[in-house]
Amino acid sequence: MKKILHIYIVLYSSFCFSQNIFLTEAKEIHANNDKFLYALTEEPKTDAQYLGKIEVSGFSNEDAAVFSEIYKKAKSIGGNSYFMKPAENIEGNSTFNPHHYTLYIYYKEKQTIPQKENTVYLINPEKEIEVRINNKKIKLPQRSFLQLDLSQQEITDISVGKFLGSRIKLQAKNNQPEQYFQISGKKISTNSPASPGINYKTGDIMALEKSFAEFLLTIYQKF
Structure with a gap:
């Protein structure tokens, strides 16, 4: 029983x-x-x-x-x-x-378990979003991801959301493991009680833990 x-x-x-x-x-x-x-x-x-x-x-x-x-x-x-x-x-x-x-x-x-070095994944769970990569604009569809290979000779500049958005700069390094980032559009959040107020962003880039990120890569479409 x-x-x-x-x-x-x-x-x-x-x-x-x-x-x-x-x-x-x-x-x-x-x-x-x-x-x-x-x-x-x-x-x-x-x-x-x-x-x-x-x-x-x-x-x-x-x-x-x-x-x-x-x-x-x-x-x-x-x-x-x-x-x-x-x-x-x-x-x-x-x-x-x-x-x-x-x-x-x-x-x-x-x-x-096979690992890749100096590979970056941009993952979009939400509606279509525009990503700028080294001044090149790409519209990434919902529930899709983009794979980038980093170079030691060039810095990869990634941004979303323009003025109030987010931006990261990446470059290849020896033995650098894969990196996973979730990108999103407009976001409104409240600050902590110690610093009251509202935080508004037109785009966000957030690092993801490898296990969860690889699950998203499994069920999302490669762009």
Whole structure:
């Protein structure tokens, strides 16, 4: 009876928003203390342990909440990485369906997970936004991302929102890991009680944690 109640609670918790997230297979459990959950760009062959799979159905704009549920379920079987294999359509082509997808969960030694150096990702979860990169204007669509490769010979100047917006300058360095930034349009926020007032910005650039950022890259479209 307790086991049935536990299963009911787990399933019920997945219906808290419009996406339903289920751990549909738990083949093995790997004991480890890894806090990260990285996306794999290729399906592992022999250097990873397959643990199970998570199925996501329905659509939600609450990406942070969705990732939180996926993270909890992946960690319940010791996963530290995953691979999403897009479903094939009737023509036999692989396409991502944001309303239903499956993540295959693995344990993989961190040093064997491929990493890129001096690569920057600009991620846009909201409506279309104009980004200026070295004085070149680019309109980045909603739920898409742009990949940039940094150079040691040139500074990459990125800005959004013009006068009251945000701006960052980046340059390649030896052994510099990937960087992930979420960009957004107009934003109004209140300051802390110590400095009362309203803060208005016409654009914002915010650094993202790698695990969450890689999930967004998995479910967003590359521009």
